[in-house]
Amino acid sequence: MTDILLFEMIKRISTAIVLGLVISRLKLFDRLMANRLSWLDRIIFILIFSSIAILGTYGGIPINDALANSRMIGIMAAGLVGGPFLGSAVGLVSGLHRYSLGGFTALACAISSITEGLLAGLFQKFYKRPLIPWPIALGIGFFGEILQMLIILLVAEPYHMAAALVGEIAVPMTIANSLGLALFMKIIKDGLHQRETQKANQSQNILAIARETVRYFRKGLNPESANAVVQIIKKHSSYDAVSITDTTHVLAYIGAEANHHAPGVADHLTNVTIHSLTSGKIHIAYSHDEIGCTDPHCTLNSAIVVPLTINSRIIGSLKMYYTTATHSPDSSDVAFAQGLADLFSTQLELTEIDQQRQLTEAAKMQALHTQINPHFLFNTLNTISSLIRTNPELARRLLIKFSQMFRFTLQYTGRVISIAKEWDQVSGFLEISLARHGDKLFVTHNIDPAIFNYGIPSLTLQPIIENSIKHGLQPREVGGSIAIEGTMTDTDILITVTDDGVGFQNDPSYYLEHPPEGHIGVSNVHHRLQGLYGTPYGLTISSVPEEGTTVTIRIPKIQPEPEKETL
Known part of the structure; x- marks a missing residue:
């Protein structure tokens, strides 16, 4: 009798296995694996697995006012795939259904259904992997069926009928349902693996479009x-x-x-x-x-x-x-x-790396061009020459500043240096400019000392000041003044350069994107800063014709690069 019952049980698990194959093909199953189920998705899965369990009940073999059935496969599969909630919900639905059919094992079967669903769900929760391998599912199914037999012995009455029933169905149900659960999980895992392989291959083929872009x-x-x-x-x-x-x-x-x-x-x-x-x-x-x-x-x-x-x-x-x-x-x-x-x-x-390299080289060449420009070079040397007799100490200091400007450009271009070091370079440039222009140039600065330890890309400030002198103040016969301020917020450094020169005749922001030929300094600084730190940073320009211009430099609070040893 046991052999016949085992054979009949094995035949009846085929329905659950086929449904497992169908489930593994559902796109809904991908969301289950990704733990991204909506409440509607959860309800759908409860209905699907409950249907498998209920079909297992209806396909059961009547024995002594009870049923040898494959209900456990749908219940424990729900828990092993979806976790405690899905397992318990399916166990509750299918358990209540079994209870409604009556029989002396109705209550015991209802309790065991809920227990098996919760057990499988808890195992899935702590297993920490997407799908449980079939050998482990085989063991869990074996344990679940043994637990069901114990619950029947403890709850079903009269006891002698419960014992007789367990003696007859324990072995075939345990073997058949454990095998059924293991096959169900293997089919789901194989189906998922096949889909993933197909999708991966498809994705690799589609990724070939990257070559076109x-x-x-x-x-x-x-x-x-x-x-x-x-x-x-x-x-x-x-x-x-x-x-x-x-x-x-x-x-x-x-x-x-x-x-x-x-x-x-x-x-x-x-x-x-x-x-x-x-x-x-x-x-x-x-x-x-x-x-x-x-x-x-x-x-x-x-x-x-x-x-x-x-x-x-x-x-x-x-x-x-x-x-x-x-x-x-x-x-x-x-x-x-x-x-x-x-x-x-x-x-x-x-x-961006290539663009930054090009911008850095352009900045370096622009700075060198400024320093070796015949007019700048002649005027600076002429200024130093005139000071040798009247103010030799100032002439000596200007000559040192002049050489330091060349060294700075060659050594620090393309690096993030301290604002203090950048200010030293700017101070040298301003000292030479003040000596050259005399009373036509007046410079004030108010810089928060706290910002000097933060970093700034080299040759950021000098081109702005140079532009103010050359294009803002020099066109005026009486010259003018420049005010430099440096402050900081919780996250950013703000440096403003304000002149009272001729100002821009058109929208000054246009020149950041479309600099006139030979006037790339300010635009170069803007694009270097945006390339390094993003669109919130860079330059903003406000200007009133014949009244002056304010250029604001915004950079994030960053640390300068470590100093490199030089010979």
């Missing part, structure tokens, strides 16, 4: 490069919309709902984008509400947003959208998005 990011992250990149991604993927942003605006958008998400139309970033930019992590939205679009008729249903970074500094985001509920971000989308973002970030970082 590399050349566009050589010019940095801007609307033109972003627009080319989103078109390439859209062409090679199944996403309904693709977008790239900087930290404040949409740079490019292609696909569904472009009428209110495209650049120039969208007046703000979506909530999921803001969360990703703020946290620096991938964010996934599984619904229109999670995306945070303010248009109630927007068809975008889910999104995955991954930040773009340069040297751990967030500069923007890459976003992909789906419009239908049947397509929502899963693990392959995460791998795809992260891979693209890493490649784009690396390319942008290399581009």
Whole structure:
């Protein structure tokens, strides 16, 4: 009888195994593995696993007013896959169903159903891995069935009937259901592994599009490069919309709902984008509400947003959208998005390194050009020569300052030095300028001593002051004055250079992006600072024609680079 019952039990577990195969193919299962289930998802899983358990009950073999069944497979599988909540919920639902069928083991079966679900869920919680291997599931199933037999012996009445029933069903149910649970978990794990392999291969193939986008990011992250990149991604993927942003605006958008998400139309970033930019992590939205679009008729249903970074500094985001509920971000989308973002970030970082190198070289050449400019050189040497007889000490000091300027440019260009060292360089330049211009130049400074220990990219301040003298004050016959102030906030250093010169005739901000030929000094400083520290930093210029100009330098509080030993 035991052999026959075992054979019949093994036949009945096939339904649960087939359903396990189906479950492993559901996209919903990816969210379960990622622990990102909504309450609706949880209800769906409770219904699915409860159905497996209830089918196991109805497929049971009647024995002495009881059932030899495979209910345990659905219950413990729910716990092993979804944890204590799912296991207990499925155990409760299927246990109450079994209790409603009656019989002297009804109460014992209800209790054992809840207990087995909770037991499997607690094991999953403390196992700390996505899926439990089938050999372990086999052991847990064996233990769960033994526990069920003990509960029947303890709760079911009369005892002699319970003992007779356990003696008849314990071995076949324990063997068959343990094997069934093990096979169920193996099929789910194999199915998941197969899907992951397919998605990984697909992702690797899709990532080949990165080769097409590399050349566009050589010019940095801007609307033109972003627009080319989103078109390439859209062409090679199944996403309904693709977008790239900087930290404040949409740079490019292609696909569904472009009428209110495209650049120039969208007046703000979506909530999921803001969360990703703020946290620096991938964010996934599984619904229109999670995306945070303010248009109630927007068809975008889910999104995955991954930040773009340069040297751990967030500069923007890459976003992909789906419009239908049947397509929502899963693990392959995460791998795809992260891979693209890493490649784009690396390319942008290399581009910035190259741009910084070019800007540094330009700054160095500009500084050297200023120092060896025939007019500057002649005027400085002429000034020193005239002072040799009238004020030899000042002439000697100016000559030393002049040589120090050359040494500084050659030694520190491209480095982050202390503001104190930068100020020494500026002081030398100002001393020479004051000696040259005499009464036509008046300089005051009010600098908080606390800022001198912080760092600043070399040759940041001198080009600003030089520009004030050359283009602000020299055109005036009577000259003018320059005021330099240095303060700090909790996070930033602020240095202002104010002159009462001729001012800008047009929008001064225009010159930061479009410097006239031969006047790149201020623009160079602005782009170097923004490249190093991001868009909140750099230069801002305010000017009133014929009244003067104020240039504000904003940099973060940073430490200078260690001094290098020189021979």
